[in-house]
Amino acid sequence: MKHTLTRSLLVSLVALTPLTLQAEPDMERGKALNRQCALCHGFHGQGVLGGKYPRLAGLPEYYLVGMMDKYKKGVLDYQAMTVVGGLRNLSDEDLQSLAAYLSDVDLGAVSPLDIPTPEGADLDNGEDLFQGDCKTCHGRKAEGMKRKESPPLAGQYTEYLARQIAMFKKKERIHANDEEDETFAEYEPQQIKDILAYISTLDDK
Ligand code: HEC
Numbered sequence: 193m194k195h196t197l198t199r200s201l202l203v204s205l206v207a208l209t210p211l212t213l214q215a216e217p218d219m220e221r222g223k224a225l226n227r228q229c230a231l232c233h234g235f236h237g238q239g240v241l242g243g244k245y246p247r248l249a250g251l252p253e254y255y256l257v258g259m260m261d262k263y264k265k266g267v268l269d270y271q272a273m274t275v276v277g278g279l280r281n282l283s284d285e286d287l288q289s290l291a292a293y294l295s296d297v298d299l300g301a302v303s304p305l306d307i308p309t310p311e312g313a314d315l316d317n318g319e320d321l322f323q324g325d326c327k328t329c330h331g332r333k334a335e336g337m338k339r340k341e342s343p344p345l346a347g348q349y350t351e352y353l354a355r356q357i358a359m360f361k362k363k364e365r366i367h368a369n370d371e372e373d374e375t376f377a378e379y380e381p382q383q384i385k386d387i388l389a390y391i392s393t394l395d396d397k
């Protein structure tokens with residue numbers, strides 16, 4: 193009985209395979225495509241100190257694909273990236289391959305980052321606020337959580353994160369995939385500075 197069950201299960205799995213399994217991401221293709229992104233995000237996807245261009249290296253695939261898709265579809269608007277970077281012409285398979293390649297870059301080995309900690313911040317207050325309000329979705333060490341589809345914040349440039357928070361506040365970008373999100377509504381600028389300064393001490397080098 194057990195045997196036949198396993199067999200029929202196997203047979204149906206084999207029959208389903210071509211439909212249910214996505215094509216394997218093509219790392220070489222991802223590497224080649226990354227040349228278009230490297231113009232701004234750096235050869236290793238390390239971004240630029242000062243945060244004009246965010247780091248992409250080592251970000252999780254689920255998050256990279258989601259963000260690329262948002263830019264491609266114009267949910268987030270940055271023309272220079274979709275045109276110069278060619279994002280608008282990339283297929284879903286290309287996005288998968290790029291994400292797999294970038295996610296796999298070990299920045300610690302090729303171009304270690306050390307995010308500077310901004311001056312004039314209260315790190316203890318930042319820790320309290322982060323561990324109280326952000327940890328449930330971004331993880332205790334700001335490492336990101338797949339289950340919540342959240343990105344790591346540790347190891348990302350402070351100025352870039354601050355810009356995103358400003359966009360969340362103005363609803364130019366949706367935070368936590370929730371139109372009603374009010375995470376940042378009540379925060380004073382100094383509190384946001386404290387949180388970001390604390391996060392900068394967690395960078396994953
Ligand atoms: C002309 C410069 C430029 C090029 C080329 C470019 N980008 Fe970007 N990218 C940016 C900027 C600037 C931002 C941040 C926008 C902001 O501050 O809101 C960004 C943001 C991103 C983000 C969001 C990162 C995060 O942490 O949320 C991803 C993902 C991304 N780019 C992927 C790519 C990929 C993949 C390519 C190549 C196909 C590419 N970019 C090419 C300028 C560029």
Ligand code: HEC
Binds near residue numbers: 322326348356367375
């Ligand atoms: C309910 C879950 C949740 C909570 C709580 C939460 N976040 Fe987020 N956060 C997310 C998700 C999901 C995203 C990705 C959104 C997207 O796809 O655009 C995100 C994105 C971000 C980004 C953009 C990162 C990037 O690379 O572009 C920043 C910055 C951020 N969150 C900061 C915070 C801070 C600071 C707190 C605490 C004050 C916090 N978040 C609390 C779920 C959450």
